[in-house]
Amino acid sequence: xxxxxxxxxxxxxxxxxxxxxxxxxxxxxxxxxxxxxxxxxxxxxxxxxxxxxxxxxxxxxxxxxxxxxxxxxxxxxxxxxxxxxxxxxxxxxxxxxxxxxxxxxxxxxxxxxxxxxxxxxxxxxxxxxxxxxxxxxxxxxxxxxxxxxxxxxxxxxxxxxxxxxxxxxxxxxxxxxxxxxxxxxxxxxxxxxxxxxxxxxxxxxxxxxxxxxxxxxxxxxxxxxxxxxxxxxxxxxxxxxxxxxxxxxxxxxxxxxxxxxxxxxxxxxxxxxxxxxxxxxxxxxxxxxxxxxxxxxxxxxxxxxxxxxxxxxxxxxxxxxxxxxxxxxxxxxxxxxxxxxxxxxxxxxxxxxxxxxxxxxxxxxxxxxxxxxxxxxxxxxxxxxxxxxxxxxxxxxxxxxxxxxxxxxxxxxxxxxxxxxxxxxxxxxxxxxxxxxxxxxxxxxxxxxxxxxxxxxxxxxxxxxxxxxx
Amino acid sequence: xxxxxxxxxxxxxxxxxxxxxxxxxxxxxxxxxxxxxxxxxxxxxxxxxxxxxxxxxxxxxxxxxxxxxxxxxxxxxxxxxxxxxxxxxxxxxxxxxxxxxxxxxxxxxxxxxxxxxxxxxxxxxxxxxxxxxxxxxxxxxxxxxxxxxxxxxxxxxxxxxxxxxxxxxxxxxxxxxxxxxxxxxxxxxxxxxxxxxxxxxxxxxxxxxxxxxxxxxxxxxxxxxxxxxxxxxxxxxxxxxxxxxxxxxxxxxxxxxxxxxxxxxxxxxxxxxxxxxxxxxxxxxxxxxxxxxxxxxxxxxxxxxxxxxxxxxxxxxxxxxxxxxxxxxxxxxxxxxxxxxxxxxxxxxxxxxxxxxxxxxxxxxxxxxxxxxxxxxxxxxxxxxxxxxxxxxxxxxxxxxxxxxxxxxxxxxxxxxxxxxxxxxxxxxxxxxxx
Numbered sequence: 001x002x003x004x005x006x007x008x009x010x011x012x013x014x015x016x017x018x019x020x021x022x023x024x025x026x027x028x029x030x031x032x033x034x035x036x037x038x039x040x041x042x043x044x045x046x047x048x049x050x051x052x053x054x055x056x057x058x059x060x061x062x063x064x065x066x067x068x069x070x071x072x073x074x075x076x077x078x079x080x081x082x083x084x085x086x087x088x089x090x091x092x093x094x095x096x097x098x099x100x101x102x103x104x105x106x107x108x109x110x111x112x113x114x115x116x117x118x119x120x121x122x123x124x125x126x127x128x129x130x131x132x133x134x135x136x137x138x139x140x141x142x143x144x145x146x147x148x149x150x151x152x153x154x155x156x157x158x159x160x161x162x163x164x165x166x167x168x169x170x171x172x173x174x175x176x177x178x179x180x181x182x183x184x185x186x187x188x189x190x191x192x193x194x195x196x197x198x199x200x201x202x203x204x205x206x207x208x209x210x211x212x213x214x215x216x217x218x219x220x221x222x223x224x225x226x227x228x229x230x231x232x233x234x235x236x237x238x239x240x241x242x243x244x245x246x247x248x249x250x251x252x253x254x255x256x257x258x259x260x261x262x263x264x265x266x267x268x269x270x271x272x273x274x275x276x277x278x279x280x281x282x283x284x285x286x287x288x289x290x291x292x293x294x295x296x297x298x299x300x301x302x303x304x305x306x307x308x309x310x311x312x313x314x315x316x317x318x319x320x321x322x323x324x325x326x327x328x329x330x331x332x333x334x335x336x337x338x339x340x341x342x343x344x345x346x347x348x349x350x351x352x353x354x355x356x357x358x359x360x361x362x363x364x365x366x367x368x369x370x371x372x373x374x375x376x377x378x379x380x381x382x383x384x385x386x387x388x389x390x391x392x393x394x395x396x397x398x399x400x401x402x403x404x405x406x407x408x409x410x411x412x413x414x415x416x417x418x419x420x421x422x423x424x425x426x427x428x429x430x431x432x433x434x435x436x437x438x439x440x441x442x443x444x445x446x447x448x449x450x451x452x453x454x455x456x457x458x459x460x461x462x463x464x465x466x467x468x469x470x
Numbered sequence: 471x472x473x474x475x476x477x478x479x480x481x482x483x484x485x486x487x488x489x490x491x492x493x494x495x496x497x498x499x500x501x502x503x504x505x506x507x508x509x510x511x512x513x514x515x516x517x518x519x520x521x522x523x524x525x526x527x528x529x530x531x532x533x534x535x536x537x538x539x540x541x542x543x544x545x546x547x548x549x550x551x552x553x554x555x556x557x558x559x560x561x562x563x564x565x566x567x568x569x570x571x572x573x574x575x576x577x578x579x580x581x582x583x584x585x586x587x588x589x590x591x592x593x594x595x596x597x598x599x600x601x602x603x604x605x606x607x608x609x610x611x612x613x614x615x616x617x618x619x620x621x622x623x624x625x626x627x628x629x630x631x632x633x634x635x636x637x638x639x640x641x642x643x644x645x646x647x648x649x650x651x652x653x654x655x656x657x658x659x660x661x662x663x664x665x666x667x668x669x670x671x672x673x674x675x676x677x678x679x680x681x682x683x684x685x686x687x688x689x690x691x692x693x694x695x696x697x698x699x700x701x702x703x704x705x706x707x708x709x710x711x712x713x714x715x716x717x718x719x720x721x722x723x724x725x726x727x728x729x730x731x732x733x734x735x736x737x738x739x740x741x742x743x744x745x746x747x748x749x750x751x752x753x754x755x756x757x758x759x760x761x762x763x764x765x766x767x768x769x770x771x772x773x774x775x776x777x778x779x780x781x782x783x784x785x786x787x788x789x790x791x792x793x794x795x796x797x798x799x800x801x802x803x804x805x806x807x808x809x810x811x812x813x814x815x816x817x818x819x820x821x822x823x824x825x826x827x828x829x830x831x832x833x834x835x836x837x838x839x840x841x842x843x844x845x846x847x848x849x850x851x852x853x854x855x856x857x858x859x860x861x862x863x864x865x866x867x868x869x870x871x872x873x874x875x876x877x878x879x880x881x882x883x884x885x886x887x888x889x890x891x892x893x894x895x896x897x898x899x900x901x902x903x904x905x
Contacts, residue, residue, distance in 0.1 A: 085561035086505050142757050143499075146560065147690045150504035151747060154683035158740020161679055165733030166725050257512070257575075261568035268557050268565055305576055312572035319565060329556055 058300050064194035065292035065311060068250050071201035072259070073266035073288025074208050075242045077281050080267045081219035082239065084145075088263040090134065090153040091127045091240075092247045092256050096160025098126025100167060107170070116192070120248060127244045130156050135236075193252070200249040204242050208281075215239060216277055255308035261315055262288050269319045272326025287322075291315035345454045346393035351402065351420035352427060353382045354410060369417055373409040427453050429464040479613050481718050484680065484739055486619035487672045488710035490626045491684035494665050496703050499689040500641045501658075505560060506545070507685035509567035510662065511669045511678045513544040515574025518670065523577070533674075534667050541666020542659045544570065615675030622671040629664055630703070633657065638699050676736055683740035684710055691747045694754045713743035773873050774804050774812045775821075776842055780872075782822060782831055783839035792830035844900045845875035848883040 072088075079085060102122025106115055130152045137148035208215070218225045218235045225232050243263070250259040270284035295311025324331050357374050358364045364372045380390055394410065397403045402416030412420070430449045434440040440448055491507075498504050517540030521532040544566055551562035604611045630637065640647040640654040647654045665685070672681040692705035717739030722732050752759050781801045785793040795813070802809055813829070816822045821835035831839060849871045853864040 080557065080561045083558040083560060085558065085564045089505070089508065089564065137751075140759060141694060141751055143690055143693065144502050146502050146504040147499055147686060147693075149560075150508065150682070150686035151690055151744065153505075153508060154679065154686055154740055155744030155747070158679050158683050158737045158744070160737070161677075162721065162733045162737030162741055165721075165737060166730045169731035169733075257568055257571050260564060261572070264561055264564035265568065268551075268555060268561055271556060305579055309572040309575035309579075312568055313576065316565075316569035316572065319569070323551075323555065329554075331554070334554075 058297075060191055060194045061296050061300065061307070062293055064197050065254060065296040065307075066289045067194070067197045067201040067292070068246075068254055069262050069266070069288030069290070069292030069311070069315075070285045071197070071204045071288075072246050072250065072262040073270075073285040074281060075204050075239070075246055076263040076267040076288070077270070077277070077284045078208070078215045078219055078239055079243055080264060080271075081277075082236075084239075084243075085264045086146075086149050086260075087131075087134070087240065087243055088247050089260045090149040091130055091244050092251055092259050093153045093160075094130030094156035095123035095127045095248055095251060096157055097163055098122035098124070098129075098160075100160055100163040101126070103167060104163070104170075107167075116252075120252070123248045123251065124244065126156065127248055131240045131244060196249055200245055204246055207238070207242060211235070211238065212281075254311070258308040258311055261312040262291070265312075265315045265319050266291070269315075269322035269326075272322040272328060272330050274328050287315070287318050291318055341454075343392070343396050346389055347397050347400070347402065348423050348454055349383065349385070350379075350390070350393040350397055351416060352423045353379060354403070354412065355417075355420040355424045357382060358412070366417070369412045369414065373406065373411050375409045379410070423453070426461055429461065433464050433467065477718065477722075479616065480735055481715055483613065483615050483619055483676055484714035484718060484735060485711050486616065486623050487668075487676045487680050488684040488688070488714045488739070489707055490619065490623040490668045491672070491681050492688040492706040492710035493623075493626045493630055493703065494661060494668065495685035495689040496692070496699070496706050497637060497641050497661055498665075498685060499693055500699075503559065503563075504686045504690070505563055506548075506662070507665065507669070508682050509548070509563045510541050510544055510666050511673075511682055513567040513570035513574075514540045514666050514670055514673075515571055516540060516577055517574075517666075519574050519577035534670055537666045537670035538663040539666075540570065541662045541664075541669075544666075545659060545662040613675075618671050619675060622668055626664055626668065629660070633660075634700075637661070641699075679740050680736050683743050684713070687740075687743040687747050688713065691743075691750045694750050694757045709743065709746055713739050713746055716746075717742040770804075771808075771812070771815075774808045775816055776838075776873055777802065777804070778809070778812050778816060779821065779831065779835055779839040780842050780846070782829055783836070783843060786831065792825065792828040794827050795829070798829070840900045841875060842872055845880060846872035847900075848880060852883045 076085075076088075079087060099119050099122050102118050103114075105122075106112075106118050134145070134148045134152050137143055137151060138145045143151075214225070214230055214235055217228065218230075218232065218239075222232055225235065247259050247263070250262070254262075266284040266287040267280065269287050270280045273283050274280050291311055291314040295314040296307055298314070299305055299307035299310045322330065325333075327333060354374055357378060358372060361372075376390075380387065394403070394405060397416065398405045401413055402419060404411040404413055427449055430453055431445050434445050434448055435442065495504075495507065498506055514537040517536035517538075518533055521536030525532045544563075547566045548559065548563045551557065551565060552559050555562060605614045605617065606612075636647075636652050636657055639650065640652055640657045644654045669678060669681050672678060688706040688709040689702070691709045692702045695705055696702050718735045720742055721735045721738035724738070725731060725733050750758070753761075755761055778798060781798050782793045784801075785791070785797060795809075799806060799809065813822070816835070817824065819834075820832055821838065822829050823832055846868055849868040850864065853868060853871075857864060
């Protein structure tokens, strides 16, 4: 624990080094992107300008969205694994009343009410109250977490809308643009926003790394967390704290929907690539950062399109790619595994049928495989299979050098025969086992074994063999 | 402020929208998919945009169709990612609705600058403007929103009435429903389609915040009060009407109370539904915080009394004299404040008598503490046969479990755990009392 504290202090010290500031941002000029009103494809000049990060504003927006994607992708991993994906949604809606109350409060003190840290503090406080209410409703009523989220989201947001209605009719203070706090203004991100996101991303990174072990155990085994003597509530609160922090900081910089999307989509996309939490952590934060950069870049090229939506779309495309091509559980890899398994079953069925036919004939001799041929006709009638599957089985077995294909029939190769003996043996071991131990009737046993014989491991087979010998 | 026709229209639009939503929301609560309302209210956007592209008008029918299709698509995609992506339902919902909403935003920006489907307006809603769009119906001028919302309400109530049995069975036990031959998927998608239609109807007229709140909060409030689905639906409709009416009143009268101008009704309706929920959470007779607190206190008090009785009983067993207050305090595990209350109460009920500074059990108190003793020793012998741990390990557990001593449990314990007349520490287990 002490080490972690030092680590934390050191990181904050690094973070507060003010010398970094002028290095990163040097030109405090032209802050808002120009708004075009008709859709033009960007010229190559524009393209180059964006790519080379020549604009001060582009640089800030890209940096800000990248950092935000990085941070939310990181904390999102834990949040989604803890099955709290929609907390971000509820919390970001719940920040509205806080923003408006902060505004009203500051106006009544005589300011303009647009003091950013004040509004942020309001958002943070009311999001925290929202989190508290979620936890209370979940723990102390018979309602489930989803209902708690929905209630907090709608009631808090409704209250915020009602308060906003008041401010719009207020004589003092100009409330116009207050709602952009919720809907974001990515294209006109300021240096202070980017700086804020940088700080919060750093805090999230530090805390996530520090509590990696604890969060991991909390996500996968709540009881074990308790047994280790850690406070589930405390860790949950810490996780929620990080989520609320990222959400509120992200809200006014990039908008509500983007916050929710970047908390959920990158971790879920990462899930398709790996089952290892550390890798998932890495992939998720990278995916978040990439969608931040690409989306913001595209929106800089085509300023007419809303940046938040574009970032979500890029994120969505990355999700689609992961869904299809993910190396762990993507659609194609699943399809491939499934097909491979189907082929294995077909081959095994073919070889076993061949073995059974061959051994029922007098003319078959084990030491002279080449001279014995099995008709397609006979093979087809031996089992109830479709012509198509028999053809596929033959082709695949030929490819694997298990049989020799001739015009009229099939001939075993040496390895094919050995394989068929093994399969036949498996089949019979299972049959005997089910007969003796599972009490399956003689007439039914073949059917059961047909299903099970393909999925057995060598270890189980050894055991079955032992069983048989005794 | 005067009660005008406008107020009447606003309140009726609010009531109709709330009723339509609450009706369907019950099933969302029970299916544990409460966030689906929020998700669908975002994900219908591309449906609206595409409908607008195809027909280049804001005609209601095509919009409803587009929304319904997108509602069903949302729930299909959510299910699919949930199943194949190895993630929980909330996460897959989040993936689907954010991406669809982003597509919708881009499409709408592309559509035309003049389209007034901007998300801010949609989310904030404006019940107050419904009187701007009137149509003539027979001889009356009625806001178009009222007509649309009435139709939607009619549609929803017909759906719930006609398919009540199917909805109930598919909501509570999908597998059982399937085995009976009901198509649960079809019911689910029909529900989602209707929710999407309701969302869009409310979008246009009263703002989506009412939809999201009314889909969840009245149903959740009703769920705290009853275990019957039909009653839950009626209660949720009652709460929906209540929040709509109170919402409008508080929007008009509440802020001026603090010296602020009045505010919009949509937000206040959502807020009031939350207030009603909060009240019910506290006072609900069966699942409320107050009643569960009361239950806890009553049980606690019974436990304290029983502990006092058994302490006196034990000391009588040892020295046949009874116990002083100091002696009781020595073994008393609760806060000392409880002790004096419990003693007063026991004395009042004639379970203990006071002789000087010594307390003894009366006949009633004695038979009660024998029951307790029996319970304690039965539990001990049950624990020793079941857990096979030394006596010291489960004495405390038995101390706590002894307060569970209804006749059924005692009989079970007697049959299962006991193999002799004595408990593990060698003390006799008292026989069952006569009464």
